[in-house]
Amino acid sequence: MNNFIIIFVFLILGIVLQKVKQFPANSYKLLNKIVINVCLPALSLYYIPKIQWNNQLLYPVGVAWIGFIISFFLFRFLGNKYGWSKKLTGCLILTAGLSNTSFLGFPIIEALYGEEGMKTAILVDQPGSFVVLSTLGILVAMFYSTGKPNGLLIAKKIVLFPPFIAFMVACFMNLFHFDFQDGMQFVLQKTGSGVTPLALLSVGLQLRFDIRSQHWRFLGLGLLYKLILTPAIIYLLYAVVLNQHSEIIQVSIMESAMAPMITGCILASTYGLKPRLCSMMIGFGIPLSFVTLAFWYLVLQLI
Template identity: 25%
Template sequence: MSNTNITLLTSLIIILIGYFLKKYQVIKETEGKVLSKVVLYVTFPALIFDTVSDLEIRYALVFLPFIPLAFCLLLFSICYVLFRNQPATIKGVLFMAATGFNIGLFAYPIIEAIWGKEGLQYIAMYDLGNAFAVLGLSYSLGSAFSPQRTGSKRIDGVYILKKLVRSVPLVSYVVALLFNIMGLSFPFLINNVIGAVARANMAMVLLLLGIYLNFRLDKTFIKQLYSILFVKFGLALLIGITLFYILPFDKLYRTIVLIALILPVGLTVIPFSDEFGYNTRFAGAIANISILISFVLMWGLIMVFNLA
């Protein structure tokens, strides 16, 4: 068995451990929120600093943040045409699901295990654009189409800006890039602490994915659920494979772009749906099923295109 298959199987087993810990109530899903905060506020920012602060800035990297933004805008445009007449309680969920990827709580540990530090550096730059798509575009769409919204109520741009500024991962990206550009570094001891905390991210994220997995589906909206996933992953495969062959960059760069485009729906669709009065069970179903689809597609693409 190849190292890649072993890595993916290992990741799957850790996810399943998290799932069965929740299933048999060793850990409750509500307790998973504590672990989620540890990841978002501690291990993930540490991994960002460890990855981005010594990144070799090249002109090719500048394009990466714009790829998720462009893809999300295109996907939203298609979804708006397809789903504009859907019920108010799910229409915004469909639009938010089209605008963002689950990178920090899905992709990082797998990419780190398969492609190492260089792969992490590429996905980190991609995730910089994704952060703006999720916290800016997705949140704005959720607000704009909310069933709680009155006709005269405007989108609160100041509030959205505050969400961006208060996003610990996004701030970590910006600060790490500034450190990189200015040639700054932390003292040796702090660097060691950051590195140690960053290494804990992989296992914690995979366990968290398992804890959040939920296979209960609301059959009322099963057609819409499969429709959005078919459109999202179909377009992602079409654009991802096209870019893999036409981008004038090295194979790992093109590989990360291809893999990044088939990543799951961002988990923020769930809290955003709750905030704006959408059907949160529908949002959770989209997020969970997209994780399974993404994992299978990732594995298949790696094997078919010999990406590892």
């Protein structure tokens, strides 16, 4: 219960601080940098060396890849059929195809499944969402904005990204059965715990509700795929077709049901792929996801 209180307190605090003129308007950018470059690497270095690897772990890693690839083919098909602009198609692929598996996912999974759930959430996020964003995501952004993807730039972004570096270091530590001593583990755990308040404060600072927008139809389509169809597809594939019912599967499905990824929306906006629709996907997607996440959590208690 305390974790849920923290979630709503910092989310509402961020929304309130938007109205305070003395509060820097772009402060969320600093918070994002701290979360991405400090807190997320700390979580990887704390949790991944402790994970016992097995075939079950392929399921959380595959969540982001499955969701994004289906998003690509679905919205590319709809875009061609109905004559959408390349920017609109690219925007929907990116914003509907990527889940907010860290900024929202980590605090929610920790609240629902505890520390064991976080081990799975890290796998959904790092080799899943982050690598998809940094490879397929950038390819889509470049293609639908300029049509000229830059392979060297993609490779550079992956290799030099602090969470990815920490993820690779943590994987090698796990491979060689090495972990930090207690003092360092305490530091990493406390540093990583900053994800919840800082990420949710950042989300609150960025929430926008554009009532007069012309993008309502596309907003509804994007959120339908992100909040309903994506987790339904993962549920059918993992729980029904493959008959998997472990807590790892539950966490994987919950992570797939998260609101659109903020970083993915920022990437789409940066490349000029319908920035206003990007903001709406975050602004309406995050509050609505609390309702749909409750629905999916209840569904998962039945399997």
